[in-house]
Structure formats: C-alpha cells, structure tokens
Amino acid sequence: MNAAQPTDRRARRKAETREKLLEAARGVFARQGIETTRINEITDAANVGFGSFYNHFDSKDAIVAAVVEETARDVGAAIDVATVHLEDPAEIVAVSHRVLVGLATADPELGWLLVRLELTHGVVSRGLGAYAARDLDLGRTHGRFAIDDVPLTLASTGGALLGAMRALLAGHPPEGTAERHAAVVLRILGLDVDEADEIASRPMPPI
Amino acid sequence: MNAAQPTDRRARRKAETREKLLEAARGVFARQGIETTRINEITDAANVGFGSFYNHFDSKDAIVAAVVEETARDVGAAIDVATVHLEDPAEIVAVSHRVLVGLATADPELGWLLVRLELTHGVVSRGLGAYAARDLDLGRTHGRFAIDDVPLTLASTGGALLGAMRALLAGHPPEGTAERHAAVVLRILGLDVDEADEIASRPMPPI
Numbered sequence: 001m002n003a004a005q006p007t008d009r010r011a012r013r014k015a016e017t018r019e020k021l022l023e024a025a026r027g028v029f030a031r032q033g034i035e036t037t038r039i040n041e042i043t044d045a046a047n048v049g050f051g052s053f054y055n056h057f058d059s060k061d062a063i064v065a066a067v068v069e070e071t072a073r074d075v076g077a078a079i080d081v082a083t084v085h086l087e088d089p090a091e092i093v094a095v096s097h098r099v100l101v102g103l104a105t106a107d108p109e110l111g112w113l114l115v116r117l118e119l120t121h122g123v124v125s126r127g128l129g130a131y132a133a134r135d136l137d138l139g140r141t142h143g144r145f146a147i148d149d150v151p152l153t154l155a156s157t158g159g160a161l162l163g164a165m166r167a168l169l170a171g172h173p174p175e176g177t178a179e180r181h182a183a184v185v186l187r188i189l190g191l192d193v194d195e196a197d198e199i200a201s202r203p204m205p206p207i
Numbered sequence: 208m209n210a211a212q213p214t215d216r217r218a219r220r221k222a223e224t225r226e227k228l229l230e231a232a233r234g235v236f237a238r239q240g241i242e243t244t245r246i247n248e249i250t251d252a253a254n255v256g257f258g259s260f261y262n263h264f265d266s267k268d269a270i271v272a273a274v275v276e277e278t279a280r281d282v283g284a285a286i287d288v289a290t291v292h293l294e295d296p297a298e299i300v301a302v303s304h305r306v307l308v309g310l311a312t313a314d315p316e317l318g319w320l321l322v323r324l325e326l327t328h329g330v331v332s333r334g335l336g337a338y339a340a341r342d343l344d345l346g347r348t349h350g351r352f353a354i355d356d357v358p359l360t361l362a363s364t365g366g367a368l369l370g371a372m373r374a375l376l377a378g379h380p381p382e383g384t385a386e387r388h389a390a391v392v393l394r395i396l397g398l399d400v401d402e403a404d405e406i407a408s409r410p411m412p413p414i
Contacts, residue, residue, distance in 0.1 A: 032242075033242055035239075035240055035242060035243045036242045036243055146400045148387075149384075149387050151374060151379055152371060152374060152379065152384060152387055152388065152391075153391070154370075155367075155370035155371050155373065155374040155379070156367040156370055156371065156388070156391045157367075157370075158370050159366035159367045159368070159369050159370020159371070159373075160362075160363040160364075160366045160367050160370070160395070161366065162366050162369075162370075163361075163362035163363050163364075163365050163366020163367070163369075164359060164362050164363065164366070166362065166366075167358060167359060167362040172358055172359065172362070177356075177359060180355075180356050180359055181359065181363070184359075184360075184363045184395055187394045187395055187397065188367070188391055188394055188395060190394065190400050192399060193353045193397050
C-alpha cells in the first residue's frame with residue numbers, strides 16, 4: 001500500500017466517467033443530431049449526474065469537439081492500417097472509401113454520426129479531408145489523377161461518400177455498394193470506367 | 208359594390224400572411240436549420256402574431272412540408288426552363304447542375320436551405336431526385352451513361368452537388384465552379400475527361 005493508490009483509483013474512475021459521457025454523446029448525436037441535443041440528454045444516457053458533466057467538459061461545444069476529434073482519429077487510423085502497404089494513389093483512395101463505407105454499414109450509429117457531424121462540423125470534409133487531400137495531392141503529382149481544383153474535388157468525393165452512406169442508412173442494399181462507390185470516386189479523379197471498376201473491386205488488403 | 212368584395216379582400220390578406228410566414232420560414236430554416244426552429248421564431252421573423260400561424264398551418268411539420276414542396280417546385284421549374292430545348296442527356300444533366308450551383312451562388316439563403324433541407328427532408332435526393340432520375344434513365348437507355356446502380360448514382364451526384372454548394376457557401380471562389388462541378392457529374396456518369404469538360408463548359412442555353 002502506498003499513498004499513490006487512491007489517486008490512481010480516482011484518476012481511473014474519472015477517465016471511465018469521461019469515456020461513458022463520450023460514448024453516450026456519440027449515440028445521442030447520431031440519433032438526433034448535434035444542434036438539438038442538450039447536456040442533460042447526454043448525462044441521462046450515460047447514467048451520470050448532470051453536475052459531474054462539468055468535471056470533464058466545460059460546455060456542450062467541448063464534448064462535441066472531443067467526439068469530432070476522436071471520431072476523425074479512429075476512422076483515420078482504420079484507413080491508415082488498411083492502406084499502409086499500398087503504393088498506387090488510386091488504390092489508396094479506393095480502399096480508403098471502401099473502409100469508410102464498410103464502417104458505416106457495419107456500425108450504423110457511426111454512419112449517422114459521420115453524416116450529422118459533417119453538416120455541423122465538417123468531420124469528413126475537414127477532419128478526414130486532411131487524409132484525403134494528402135492522397136489526392138500524391139495522385140496529382142504522379143499524373144495519376146486528372147484534377148485541377150483540389151478543394152472542389154474533395155467536396156465532390158466527400159459529398160459522394162456522404163450520399164452513399166445516407167443511401168445505405170436509408171436501406172440501399174449493401175452488397176457491392178462500397179466497391180461501386182469507390183469506382184465513382186475514381187471516375188471523379190479522372191480514371192476511365194474500366195480501370196476504375198478494376199481497381200475498386202480488387203481484394204481488400206489484409207488488415 | 209357587391210357582397211363578394213370583403214371576402215376577396217380577406218382571402219387576399221390571408222394569402223399574403225401565408226406567403227409572409229413561408230418567406231420567414233425559409234430564412235430561419237436556412238440560418239439555423241429545421242430541427243432547432245420553433246414556431247414563434249417564424250412568426251417573429253414574419254412579424255405575425257403567434258396565434259395566427261395556426262390559421263395557415265397545423266404544425267411546424269406542415270410549414271416545413273410546404274417549404275420543401277415550394278422549394279423543389281421552384282428549383283425544378285428553373286431547371287426545366289433551362290433544359291427544355293436540349294436533347295443530349297449529358298448536356299441536360301450538365302445544365303441542370305450548373306443551374307443549381309448558380310442558384311446557390313446567387314442566393315446563399317437558398318443554398319443553405321437546400322443543404323439544410325437535404326439532411327432532414329432529402330429535398331435534393333427525393334424532391335429534385337425525381338428530375339435527376341428521369342435524366343439518368345434517359346441517358347442510360349440511350350447508352351450515353353455507363354451506370355448500373357441508378358439509386359447509388361443519384362446519391363453520388365446529389366452528394367457531389369451538396370458538397371460543391373457547401374464549399375461555395377464556405378467561401379470557395381465561384382468562378383468556373385459550376386462548370387467544374389458539372390464536369391465532375393459527367394465523369395460520375397462515365398463520360399471521359401475531355402468530353403465531360405467540353406459539354407460542361409458549353410454556353411448556357413438562353414433562358
């Protein structure tokens with residue numbers, strides 16, 4: 001026994017409560033959107049007292065910012081793992097979009113969260129957009145992509161992605177949708193129809 | 208003088224109040240979104256008493272539905288006027304998207320309204336989607352477009368459109384953006400890069 005233990009326990013409990021609040025916030029934001037959510041709806045969903053919210057976050061904006069950051073980081077990490085061994089920018093982009101569509105299909109709450117956070121906080125266009133911009137620049141530099149307005153291209157591919165996610169969340173059959181969406185993205189980047197189809201339907205890299 | 212006149216005047220005044228409420232609702236929805244808007248914010252903006260709202264609409268949902276219907280109809284009519292003399296499905300699609308981007312650029316309130324209404328009411332994908340589906344079917348039947356999943360293609364082109372509108376509303380320079388966006392849409396439909404650019408930058412039909 002030493003004096004550090006009670007502090008450790010308190011720190012661990014505090015971290016657990018923070019994680020409970022974040023998890024609850026993700027769910028409430030996904031269901032009803034960010035703008036209409038009140039803090040007590042988050043604490044109720046987390047089964048945490050209203051007052052203790054402020055031990056972890058200064059405001060609703062602060063927990064929204066934490067959810068945005070965490071979501072962009074987690075999704076970005078999943079993309080990095082899937083694309084780390086690829087070299088062709090076109091295949092990197094295709095696999096990235098297939099991972100994103102796959103995540104939204106496997107976890108509709110995450111899909112809704114991305115759709116909702118995009119409107120209010122640009123989580124796809126600004127957060128994940130940093131990843132996407134890197135890949136587009138790479139492809140443009142290598143002459144692989146025929147694009148001249150990178151910000152508009154990011155808006156187009158991000159918009160097409162959100163459109164595909166929303167179609168899936170609304171009941172579009174998932175079979176083959178991630179591949180067809182990835183082919184759409186490669187067409188936007190200037191690849192011809194046959195090459196876009198071929199690259200978009202390659203076996204996914206082992207994760 | 209006859210007995211019909213006071214009734215006419217009342218009917219006209221009633222129609223004017225209804226139009227004031229609709230105009231106010233469009234503005235409030237565009238600024239702050241649909242979900243967070245309360246009826247008294249609409250009546251305040253319209254400078255109309257709270258109670259008289261219910262002489263015109265049963266509920267907030269009813270005025271939202273009226274705004275959705277009116278917006279889709281007005282925008283659809285603008286597209287019809289611009290495309291009525293065109294025959295090539297690719298040019299019809301390109302001009303339609305240029306009209307839409309042009310409307311959002313000329314009238315940012317309408318742009319925001321379309322972006323907001325899409326999230327909650329699918330005004331682009333469901334309302335204007337009917338126009339778009341007709342054009343895509345036409346192009347597919349004539350072998351002009353290489354598309355096999357029409358609903359996903361509508362989601363992609365609608366998503367790219369909303370992405371372009373949001374980029375413009377966020378400050379993307381407008382010069383040439385409508386044409387570049389239209390070229391993106393034609394790429395999605397399977398046209399090659401050069402033909403997409405050529406069709407997207409033709410002179411607009413006289414309106």
